[in-house]
Amino acid sequence: MVHALNLGQGGAGRGLPQQAVLATMHGKEAALAPAFAGLGVDLVIPDGFDSDRFGTFGGEIARTGTMEEAARAKLAAAMAQTGLAAGLASEGAYGPHPVVPFLASGREILVWRNKATGQEIVEEMLDAQPVYDHMEAADLDGVATLLARVDFPKTALIVAPASRRTAPIGKGLRHVVELDAAIRLAVQQCPLAKAFVQTDMRAFMNPRRMAIIAELGRKLAARLATACPNCQAPGWGKLRSETGLPCSGCGLKTDLVACEVHGCTICGAQSQLPRRDGKAEADPSQCQFCNP
Ligand SMILES: [Zn+2]
Ligand SMILES: [Zn+2]
Incomplete structure (x- = not known):
């Protein structure tokens, strides 16, 4: 068991548990423990926890269901193993950008669950510039541009035959000699x-991903430090965005975000907040009626 240094006031003082399990095996405690220590919550790592059985980035084990479902399954297993009633699980997904196919994008989520109160909170963060990349090459010289783009060796690589991309020969590669040998094989x-060479997306192999998880951890911790104005439970924050921003030309609802709904997942209290950028109307160029 690894315990974080507890610097803050007791977690119980804010309606939070003093200990929570972190369902991870990829060194994420370094990114997440400080923010939770600030809340008085020690993150506990289960001994020998195998989060890879819930899916791997290399594709050897496919993840089933949504990111949220995968995170919940990891969390349930880690809670059962440690007997702790509260915990945290992280999940990330990387792929081509949904709008611009030659760009990459990433989504990270953190799921917080406290069995004592029945509370679940999901926080998410999008990364428009992840260190997520790949290429095919016949030798080490052929991946020179990739090495420069992904900041190798800070970011580690995975190598597989191009014909069997989900059967890696080497993972977590951070030395040119190892990389060369894996590409030859x-x-x-x-x-x-041809060899298929891709960035290793495991958090401890990808500093950019680790930094995003740390930022997301601070976001979740800030939310847990925010009490519900109605019932004082921890975790008041954004539940969803709602579309329907009115068009300034015709007044009809567009597909753009109109407001954020913030709320409490314990008592159900909710309130609508305007867009953070203050925009109250959509430009007619973004309206499906004025500019179909
Ligand atoms: Zn409430
Ligand atoms: Zn319009």
Whole structure:
């Protein structure tokens, strides 16, 4: 068991538990423990926890269901293993940008659960510039541009034969000698004589991802430090965005975000907040009626 240094007031003073399990095996406690220590909550890592059985980035084990479902499954297993009634699980997904296909984008979520109160909170963060990249090459020289783009060796790499991308020969590669050997082996094993080289997205192998998880942890901790104005439970914050920002030309509702709904997942209290940028109307160019 690894315990974070408890610097803050007792978690119980804010309606939070003093200990919570962190369902991880990839060094995320370094990113998350400080923010939770500030709340008086020690994060506990379960001994020998195998989060890879819930899915891997390399594709050897496919994740089933949504990110939220995967995080909940990890959390339930970590709670059962430690007997702790509260906990935290992280999940990330990376892929082509939904609008601009040659760009990458990432989504990270943290799921907080406290069985004692029945509370669940999901916080998310999008990364428009993740260190997520890949290429095919016949030798080490062929990946020179990739190494520069992803800040190798700070970011580690995974190598597989191009014909079998989900069967890695080497993971967590951070030395040129290891990388060279893995690429040679992959090329030998591939009928097309090409290696598939991709960024390792495990948090402790990808400093950019670790930094985003730390930022998301601070966001969740700030939310847990915010009491519900109605019942004083911790965790008042954004539940969802609602679309329907009116068009300034015709007044009809557009698909743009109109407001944020903040609320409490214990008593159900909610309130609507205007957009953070203060925008109250949509430009007619973004209206499906004025500019179909
Ligand atoms: Zn409440
Ligand atoms: Zn319009």
